[in-house]
Amino acid sequence: MARRKVKLQYIVNKSSRRNTFRKRKEGLLKKVYEITTLCDIKAAAIIYSPFDVEQEVFPSHPEVHEMLMRFQDMSEKDKTKNMVN
Amino acid sequence: MARRKVKLQYIVNKSSRRNTFRKRKEGLLKKVYEITTLCDIKAAAIIYSPFDVEQEVFPSHPEVHEMLMRFQDMSEKDKTKNMVN
DNA sequence: CGTTCTATATATAAAGG
DNA sequence: TCCTTTATATATAGAAC
Secondary structure (H helix, E strand, O other), rough: OOOOOOOOOOOOOHHHOOOOOOOOHHHHHHEEEEHHHHHHOEEEEEOOOOOOOOOOOEOOHHHHHHHHHHHHHHHHHHHOEEOOO | OOOOOOOOOOOOOOOHHEEEEEHHHHHHHHHHHHHHHOOEEEEEEEEEOOOOOOOEEEEEOOOOHHHHHHHHHHHHHHHHHHHEE
């Protein structure tokens, strides 16, 4: 979006892809922060990126870990049920 | 945003909060899908909401579970390091 | 490679059904 | 309560540094 509408597909050019990744990651974390604040809920985003040295990025609360634990405890059936595409 | 700028704070009115939650959750999942597609990375969002019957919502791939496993394996120090606020 | 600047695409608050 | 419709706030692609 912005200057030009972009097709929703893999960005081949590496520097463009990297730039888009950085900007969108920032936007995504902001959105997570906002919905968390506005609705007083727990939310987190996990991003695995080949660009960052650190492999996982976590926005949001320490409670995130608790959420993960809860997820781990769910049955496989429930996990599938809660997947959204 | 939209018709009126909204202060970034808890929305007291329940129906408004619920509506905002539903819309923003949808937008958030879309963003996750987009960054995933555009940059060919793995990403997921976890949302704990009192509005949904299901307690956790997961956008994105089956690989998400693998990501969580990797996170579980990280040392406490690394977990803290990867938290972003 | 990372930032900042803007024009434009998107997300979304309110309102209406 | 949920879906549409809009007006407006935000996010962000591309450019320039």
